[in-house]
Amino acid sequence: MAHDHDHKELLDKVRFELPTDELLCDLADLYKIFGDTTRIKIMYSLFEEEMCVCAIAELLGMTQSAISHQLKILKDANLVANRRDGKTIYYHLSDDHVRSIIAQGFEHLVEEQE
Amino acid sequence: MAHDHDHKELLDKVRFELPTDELLCDLADLYKIFGDTTRIKIMYSLFEEEMCVCAIAELLGMTQSAISHQLKILKDANLVANRRDGKTIYYHLSDDHVRSIIAQGFEHLVEEQE
DNA sequence: TTTTCATATGAATATGTACTCATATGTTCA
DNA sequence: TGAACATATGAGTACATATTCATATGAAAA
Numbered sequence: 001m002a003h004d005h006d007h008k009e010l011l012d013k014v015r016f017e018l019p020t021d022e023l024l025c026d027l028a029d030l031y032k033i034f035g036d037t038t039r040i041k042i043m044y045s046l047f048e049e050e051m052c053v054c055a056i057a058e059l060l061g062m063t064q065s066a067i068s069h070q071l072k073i074l075k076d077a078n079l080v081a082n083r084r085d086g087k088t089i090y091y092h093l094s095d096d097h098v099r100s101i102i103a104q105g106f107e108h109l110v111e112e113q114e
Numbered sequence: 115m116a117h118d119h120d121h122k123e124l125l126d127k128v129r130f131e132l133p134t135d136e137l138l139c140d141l142a143d144l145y146k147i148f149g150d151t152t153r154i155k156i157m158y159s160l161f162e163e164e165m166c167v168c169a170i171a172e173l174l175g176m177t178q179s180a181i182s183h184q185l186k187i188l189k190d191a192n193l194v195a196n197r198r199d200g201k202t203i204y205y206h207l208s209d210d211h212v213r214s215i216i217a218q219g220f221e222h223l224v225e226e227q228e
Numbered sequence: 229t230t231t232t233c234a235t236a237t238g239a240a241t242a243t244g245t246a247c248t249c250a251t252a253t254g255t256t257c258a
Numbered sequence: 259t260g261a262a263c264a265t266a267t268g269a270g271t272a273c274a275t276a277t278t279c280a281t282a283t284g285a286a287a288a
Contacts (some may be wrong), residue, residue, distance in 0.1 A: 013224055024158065027154055028151040029149075031145050031149040039136060051121075053265060063247080086256065152276075179278070202234060
């Protein structure tokens with residue numbers, strides 16, 4: 001068996017503080033979206049300006065299809081939104097959370113390297 | 115062909131603002147670690163107190179081996195650290211970044227549901 | 229030293245997922 | 259209406275990875 005010693009008190013305390021499984025899963029799902037280089041690059045590309053799909057594809061040197069698939073994931077998570085102008089569809093960040101979440105990650109990386 | 119219209123100026127501008135590939139990959143790798151329910155639960159469990167491996171396993175209802183594998187990933191990323199006390203090894207968060215990164219995610223989720 | 233306990237770890241498997249390819253949808257212009 | 263363009267999407271494939279199982283490591287107690 002793996003454990004013998006007792007920690008029921010500790011477990012009860014921590015269990016009480018732990019959010020619901022559903023919330024923790026949602027949180028993991030959110031970060032899962034940030035955990036892909038292509039999606040990070042797409043989001044970063046939209047930091048300053050809206051861009052159309054083919055511009056993002058050209059910028060990142062990837063196919064239109066690949067970018068489109070990733071944009072769908074970002075859109076389903078409400079991280080980006082789009083508008084149509086004729087044949088072209090322009091994507092932009094849907095709110096400032098993307099910026100602050102990415103900024104927070106950078107901070108950790110920077111302090112890591114010191 | 116996918117694109118016909120011109121956006122060289124935009125691409126040059128955005129390309130200039132984009133961080134290096136290496137940095138963007140590091141960022142994605144960091145978030146990848148947060149993008150797993152088990153690891154999120156482990157980190158959350160360590161919010162208030164240090165815990166030994168078997169306590170975490172019992173808390174989450176998972177095997178000691180599974181938890182140990184995930185703790186290694188967290189430790190390699192400098193997100194948790196440990197200390198030995200006899201046969202037992204206690205893990206704790208290595209700094210406050212974990213807390214603030216998770217808090218940031220929560221904020222996004224909460225505003226999402228409004 | 230041998231046994232027991234706590235944890236770590238390598239290999240195998242099963243599941244998830246990013247990209248490709250082909251094609252569908254929707255818009256504009258001739 | 260038909261052709262060209264921009265984007266979306268379903269199926270298939272290749273690769274990554276979380277967990278399990280068996281076993282190794284390392285420390286304390288008998």
